Amino acid sequence: MNPASLIHALDLFGIAVFAVSGALSAGRKSMDVFGVIVVAVVTATGGGTIRDVLLDRHPVFWIGDPTYLVVILVAAIATVIFTRFQRPPRVSLLVADAFGLGLFSIVGARIALEAGAPILIAVLMGAITGSAGGLLRDILCAEIPLILRRHIYAVASLIGATVYVLLEEVGLALTISAPVGAATVFLLRLAAMKWNLQVPSFILDDEDP
């Protein structure tokens, strides 16, 4: 398997994981099967779509390559069928999600750098690519987005993307900078879950204006 195929395969794996996470959220809200598919599609494609629209990259990634949609459909339907028989394997899913977050954060930052974006923007595009899908998922489910309230999620994405962009800037090869950045996100996220690390809260006890 050459590197390009490997990255494409990893990318599709990340998309599938995000689709499963969307389908599970929709199930907790008792949506119908179609709603499950919509939430799965939005969760899996949301981050990359916002990135592509903001950077004016056309065709948007899933419009140019329908494989993504096929993978999402299969993942969503498989989730519905699987959970009729068994509880979702929580820990494996969280680990897979951390992997997807790491991968997408670096892919997003990389694409922004290639489009000539300044490094601060590239870091932000990494975080958007990794986290915006989950944010849209929670908006569709009419909840205050989880990533805004709990644990180190998008923060892990931001830190890993920063590590990657800085390694690129100092001239390291992509084959080093990208895996190191992705591993940073992945390990931070696992550590945050294991030891229940949280970013400090900002609690403003103020009346509504």
Add this chain to the structure above:
Amino acid sequence: MNPASLIHALDLFGIAVFAVSGALSAGRKSMDVFGVIVVAVVTATGGGTIRDVLLDRHPVFWIGDPTYLVVILVAAIATVIFTRFQRPPRVSLLVADAFGLGLFSIVGARIALEAGAPILIAVLMGAITGSAGGLLRDILCAEIPLILRRHIYAVASLIGATVYVLLEEVGLALTISAPVGAATVFLLRLAAMKWNLQVPSFILDDEDP
């Protein structure tokens, strides 16, 4: 009336119906008149706008032709005035909405095909054009979008768009494929309302992660 004018007239009719549906939702949330207009605009233009931005079609349809906005404003204000005197004619509105859904689903799929999108993408663009406005409407009203929970709504749009795209693919003329596709959406939607058809729910009785 030539075919192009007919389609434009139908299109404006569909826009007006969606604007009314947005205005009624806003009224149920006791928004002010301005909020009513915002929700009407978003409901009526949302699907087509997302389609145009995703496909990189500029100007976005309502930016290129302000008639749409004028129609929406008139429809929203007429709704506010009308409902001071009379209850909204529920059944007529649902039928008109089903008609708009059918029309927009096919228009959206057609535009995507013309832009060279693969058929799976064209079907999705049809569904987005038909249903995304209603989805945004429900988000603005801070509700779990109705189309994700109840009845055959976006599903009708997806099925009709699929019928249309397949008829196009086998080489039928647009004057046949488009009306057949639109009628499929329309009739499915009417049948779903009459017999209260629903897509099976996916209920996941699981704790929040």
Add this chain to the structure above:
Amino acid sequence: MNPASLIHALDLFGIAVFAVSGALSAGRKSMDVFGVIVVAVVTATGGGTIRDVLLDRHPVFWIGDPTYLVVILVAAIATVIFTRFQRPPRVSLLVADAFGLGLFSIVGARIALEAGAPILIAVLMGAITGSAGGLLRDILCAEIPLILRRHIYAVASLIGATVYVLLEEVGLALTISAPVGAATVFLLRLAAMKWNLQVPSFILDDEDP
């Protein structure tokens, strides 16, 4: 200070004010510090981003000039620190917000006119630039957007943008039309707060369909 620098400075001031408003809203929802930053970024950049994407202006304003993001980060973090020691200065913030609304409404309308948009569209782009950030802020906080329910907010933006566009159309210099338009928004907003002016509500006492 030449006019261009003055406008850029005012623009950054408006961005900072909107970032503070986003950070305060996030604090009322007890988000973590990262969530605060996300909401601040979305509130401050949302309106201009939607405007740029709809008008196909690339790079989007904050992608082309990272100063905006830096200002937002500083404003959000300063808000978190400041409110540990003191209550936010409510009145000053509302006045600053009215100023930002006035400025952004005119900037948005101006940019749309320069892009060749019809005047109705230019007015709408002014209102979007001024108010969409606040709307997205409330969606992220899972509330029915405030601007849809209370007081003269986006309405002030619409009226001021209309005044500006009409003065442009009759041929007045930008140095007159723009300040008059911005002042219209600003004063309307202050008057609305002082005398608690409201747009009439549209209350539809109807069952959910």
